[in-house]
Amino acid sequence: MPSKTRLNFPLGLGLLIVAFSLVLAFAGPSYAPHNPLEEIHVMEVDGKWISAPFPPFTYPEYPLGTDGVGRDVLSQVLWALRPTLILTGYVALLRLFIGTVIGLLAGWNKNWFGDLLNNLISA
Template sequence: MSVLQRLLRSPEGAIGLAILCLLAATAMSAGAFFPRDPLSIVGPALVPPFSDMAFPLGTDRLGRDVLAELVHGSRASLMVGIAAAAVALVVGALVGTLAGFAGGLIDEALMRIVDAFQVVPAFLLALAFVSVAGASLPVVVLAIALGAWTAPARLARAEVLSIRERDYVAAARVIGMRPLEIALREVLPNALAPVLALSSVIVASSVLIEAALSFLGLSDPNIVTWGSMIAEGRNVLRSAPFLSIVPGIALMLTVLGVYLFSEGLGQALAGRKART
């Protein structure tokens, strides 16, 4: 039985995969269904949900379509989550591999850098970085990755420590491969599997951190995000709570889908490993 079949047989994996597929399809089709700028004013202000079929989820304080903002906001959430996870995994895997394979002073120095980054909570680190560097999408991605790369680095180092003394690594040394070449071509690919398992957790936390930064106004004002939508609804929470509730539900479902998918994928991979 393939990993995909095992994933779909798991309730967590099937539900998580369905949520993520729906989110991805929504993000990719945002321009087709809502070609107009989601920040443009299209109707009267504060139209309640389901009261006007032209605006199924209502409008905000400025008369902008909440559904259009929600759909376009999914793009930003996915983009930030996947990009931050990719940067964190690449940097963490490289640092962990170099530290574990080199050992000695290099290992000690790199691990002390990892410790220094781990001391500061990820959100506070992102908050400080964005406050200094300015609010833009690339800066937000880099800020989130700064607090997320340490876990992949530690896991990659642990894997490399168990791999570097194996026979194929010794054979690579015998045939004259350079240490850096051995680390990147022979050791790193075999240490990646457990590191990649962290990707779903990093994506979920990245989405939450981006939403928190947007809520505080530390995001690109020209891009719709779910966090900025929640912040926009904060000022009229008593009279129009749907402005914060709708993006809040979308955010909750996204994180839930990522975690369920991670659980199902873990079970599928564990079942495959047990059979082999």
């Protein structure tokens, strides 16, 4: 009798988050509402002049607000996601390479050096 296989919920949620992050990283900058480096020091709202920083969820032009010099936080996040994901990918590959080299050295060396690496790995 065939068994039912279900997708592991944490795995599915993690895959969904990673897929959403990848789509947002490569398509997000084209949807950024403002230039992330553009500074808005003052803005007129209902006849009053207000200065930066603008709080989040207050003005529809800046959904996540602005920083201290008036740069749009949403645009900064959308533009920063791609280089951040690329950097984390490089770091993950570097860690994989270092772990593989240490594991191979620990497995092939049957002397004191291999014992030292095995003890460090299992600690």
